[in-house]
Amino acid sequence: MSAADYEVTIGLEIHVQLATRTKMFCGCETSFGDDPNTHTCPRCLGLPGSLPLPNAKAVHFGLMMGLALGSKIAPRSIFHRKNYFYPDLPKGYQISQFDEPLCDGGELGGVRLNRVHLEEDAAKLNHAGGTGRIQGSDASVVDFNRGGTPLAEIVTEPDITSAEQASEWLRLLRVTIRQLGVSDVNMEEGSLRCDANISIRPKGQAELGTKTELKNMNSFRFIERGIKAEVARQVAIVDGGGQVTGETLHFDPRTEAITSMRSKEEAHDYRYFPEPDLVPVVITPDMIEAAKAELPELPLQREDRFIALGVEPGAARTLSWRPELGDLFEAELATDGSQPKALAALITNELLKRIGDGEVTDSKAAPGSLAQLVALTAAGTVSSSGARTVLDTLFASGGDPAAIVEAEGLTAMGGGDELTPIIQAALDANPDVAEKLRTGDMKPIGVIVGFVMKETKGRADGKEVTKVTRQLLGL
Numbered sequence: 277m278s279a280a281d282y283e284v285t286i287g288l289e290i291h292v293q294l295a296t297r298t299k300m301f302c303g304c305e306t307s308f309g310d311d312p313n314t315h316t317c318p319r320c321l322g323l324p325g326s327l328p329l330p331n332a333k334a335v336h337f338g339l340m341m342g343l344a345l346g347s348k349i350a351p352r353s354i355f356h357r358k359n360y361f362y363p364d365l366p367k368g369y370q371i372s373q374f375d376e377p378l379c380d381g382g383e384l385g386g387v388r389l390n391r392v393h394l395e396e397d398a399a400k401l402n403h404a405g406g407t408g409r410i411q412g413s414d415a416s417v418v419d420f421n422r423g424g425t426p427l428a429e430i431v432t433e434p435d436i437t438s439a440e441q442a443s444e445w446l447r448l449l450r451v452t453i454r455q456l457g458v459s460d461v462n463m464e465e466g467s468l469r470c471d472a473n474i475s476i477r478p479k480g481q482a483e484l485g486t487k488t489e490l491k492n493m494n495s496f497r498f499i500e501r502g503i504k505a506e507v508a509r510q511v512a513i514v515d516g517g518g519q520v521t522g523e524t525l526h527f528d529p530r531t532e533a534i535t536s537m538r539s540k541e542e543a544h545d546y547r548y549f550p551e552p553d554l555v556p557v558v559i560t561p562d563m564i565e566a567a568k569a570e571l572p573e574l575p576l577q578r579e580d581r582f583i584a585l586g587v588e589p590g591a592a593r594t595l596s597w598r599p600e601l602g603d604l605f606e607a608e609l610a611t612d613g614s615q616p617k618a619l620a621a622l623i624t625n626e627l628l629k630r631i632g633d634g635e636v637t638d639s640k641a642a643p644g645s646l647a648q649l650v651a652l653t654a655a656g657t658v659s660s661s662g663a664r665t666v667l668d669t670l671f672a673s674g675g676d677p678a679a680i681v682e683a684e685g686l687t688a689m690g691g692g693d694e695l696t697p698i699i700q701a702a703l704d705a706n707p708d709v710a711e712k713l714r715t716g717d718m719k720p721i722g723v724i725v726g727f728v729m730k731e732t733k734g735r736a737d738g739k740e741v742t743k744v745t746r747q748l749l750g751l
Contacts, residue, residue, distance in 0.1 A: 282477065282507075283437065285477070287433060287436070287472075288430075288436065288471070288473070290470050292468055293466065294427065295459050300397075301331065302319035302320045302424055303317070304317050304424065306426075312419040313421060320366075328371060330355075337456075337459075339567035340456050341428055344452065344456055345389055350377065350380060353377055355554045358371075359548075363401060365398050372429075374548040377391045385445055388435050390431040392431075396423070397423065397427050400421070400466075434475075439501075440500060442500065451575050451597050455573075463494045469493070475510070488524070490526075490534075495529075501532070505534055521539075523536050578595075579595075585609075586617045587616055592620065595620060609647065611648075627641075630668070641671060642676075656688055660737070660738065695740060699744050699745055699748060702723075703748065709723045710749070713749055714750075
């Protein structure tokens with residue numbers, strides 16, 4: 277059997293660091309990049325006699341996430357102790373939520389959610405590189421600054437069927453959370469981390485295969501590559517007559533290697549029990565209303581609104597999933613709302629090409645100038661090719677679009693009278709193309725259009741060139 281003979285089933289577990297000022301159960305400041313072990317106290321270090329105190333802002337952020345994701349908010353939820361031993365967990369357990377999470381169910385972009393719950397983050401283990409020597413000995417060191425940082429864990433149902441879908445959905449989740457303002461979701465700094473539960477089964481089989489878990493992937497590219505590598509590994513095992521073992525795995529993006537970390541844990545392995553030092557969290561109507569009041573327009577809602585304006589779906593998605601582009605589009609539209617489809621296309625195609633890996637602020641185009649350029653193009657004052665030249669100038673140094681058109685001699689050419697001799701010259705220079713066009717095969721028309729554009733320095737309109745060409749050939 278080949279990979280095409282199997283169905284892939286993927287569920288994701290996403291950890292989101294919440295942008296609160298202090299940690300989940302103590303008053304230490306949350307931080308990134310500060311000197312190690314400078315933001316700690318007896319509570320987050322788990323010293324005897326210390327008692328946790330829940331962070332109200334983290335609960336508020338959790339409610340906002342649940343409401344945005346369509347979850348059912350629990351009127352009462354409780355914290356549990358999740359027991360396991362690891363060097364980055366000083367208490368020997370993590371305070372999390374088990375069978376009574378803050379938010380139950382939900383859905384985003386066609387993927388169902390199982391739950392959204394709150395917990396505290398572990399500390400950060402820093403392993404020695406190279407030969408594994410730190411200060412003369414083999415060691416790993418622990419930075420407890422991150423320990424206790426508030427987390428929201430989002431668990432999906434196994435609705436995802438490919439690595440590409442997983443990556444695309446995570447992009448949507450990330451921009452949704454960023455729009456909520458509850459996290460910076462900076463994957464490079466670990467503010468958003470993803471585990472993927474992956475299984476395969478022969479097509480048509482109802483029962484799911486044995487799942488494995490890829491841990492702590494922190495970039496969309498690595499997530500996609502890791503899932504693909506694990507699917508290939510499972511297919512090879514099953515095709516070879518073996519059985520997939522449930523285990524927790526690590527994907528090394530440098531070597532594409534997948535290695536086993538430990539056998540896959542089940543809930544009973546953690547010996548969950550209610551946290552005795554915390555009372556249940558009771559959600560009041562006022563808390564729900566306060567969370568609702570802070571919900572912004574979400575990316576999918578914005579996408580639908582743009583489509584309703586006549587924007588092409590692909591462009592609407594780009595504008596909505598990249599908020600800075602959406603904001604630019606709306607600001608330009610406010611100056612001239614007559615051409616939303618063309619304006620969206622200009623931003624998502626031409627402007628985005630010029631931005632590349634940079635930022636929208638790299639453009640020197642003055643407010644309203646993009647909408648003005650679209651209006652000039654729609655009026656036939658400048659051709660599409662000429663408009664791209666104008667955009668080059670706007671992007672690099674700003675200016676007035678109409679003045680640039682005039683100064684650079686980009687005013688669009690008129691109709692057939694001006695174009696006829698140039699098009700005839702193009703046909704004479706390309707007799708084989710002319711012959712194909714006469715038979716009704718219009719595929720090589722680009723040769724004629726390109727010739728004319730070069731001769732007119734982009735001032736001709738491509739549609740008009742095609743129209744006149746057909747007239748000259750009697751088509």
